Amino acid sequence: METFINKAEASGIIALDLLDYRPTTEIVELDIKDHLFMGMIVKEKEFKESIAAIDFSVYNEKAVGIICSTDAIIPPWVYMFLMEKLSPYAIYVDLNNAEDVLLDLWKRRLTYADLKHYKNQKVVVRARADHDPSLYLLAAGLLKPLVKSLMYGEIGLPKVIFKT
Incomplete structure (x- = not known):
């Protein structure tokens, strides 16, 4: 044998x-465009009101990729403002699409x-x-x-x- x-x-x-x-973390995107005036312009008061209406608990224990699907010019304070809102919930936040967040x-x-x-x-x-x-x-x-x-x-x- x-x-x-x-x-x-x-x-x-x-x-x-x-x-x-x-x-294994769920990764979601937050599109700034949805909170801009005419989808293109950051008007501070309107932007902050729009963001205040979001239930950020939906981002709990998730990784968030912040994107803007239009060619709008976004001032840096917007990202800081979003981070302040997301930080109690999201486990990771980056200025990238979901695919790049996954890779990172x-x-x-x-x-x-x-x-x-x-x-x-x-x-x-x-x-x-x-x-x-x-x-x-x-x-x-x-x-x-x-x-x-x-x-x-x-x-x-x-x-x-x-x-x-």
């Missing part, structure tokens, strides 16, 4: 899946992750076509000082990035 050896398992390579660090939060989770269990290991970062390349850039920078070798792809057929 022949014994089959799983060469991938025997290689000692461990996988890091960036998907494990994807934030993802990078933060990866940056602050405890990666010490990868120390002196052979590590492959799993390939996923839908991940932003900046996540791979960050992962390589974080892992390089720790790992014995860094690879990209899958355990069975990795692309070697470096070996020590």
Whole structure:
């Protein structure tokens, strides 16, 4: 009887899946346009009244991306005013669309992750076509000082990035 050896398992390579660090926080957008005079102009009194009418509790425990879907000129105090209203509720606020907020939060989770269990290991970062390349850039920078070798792809057929 022949014994089959799983060469991938025997290689000692461990996988890091960036998907494990994807934030689970709900991300919503707040469009300033909806609170502008004619959708284009910040009139202080009207803007503040419009913002005061918002139930900010809907942003509780969410990440908020502030956007303006028109080419209006928004004075900086508007962002400060919005932050003051959102800060008791939102866990994160940025001047970006939801996609960019997601990427930023993802990078933060990866940056602050405890990666010490990868120390002196052979590590492959799993390939996923839908991940932003900046996540791979960050992962390589974080892992390089720790790992014995860094690879990209899958355990069975990795692309070697470096070996020590």
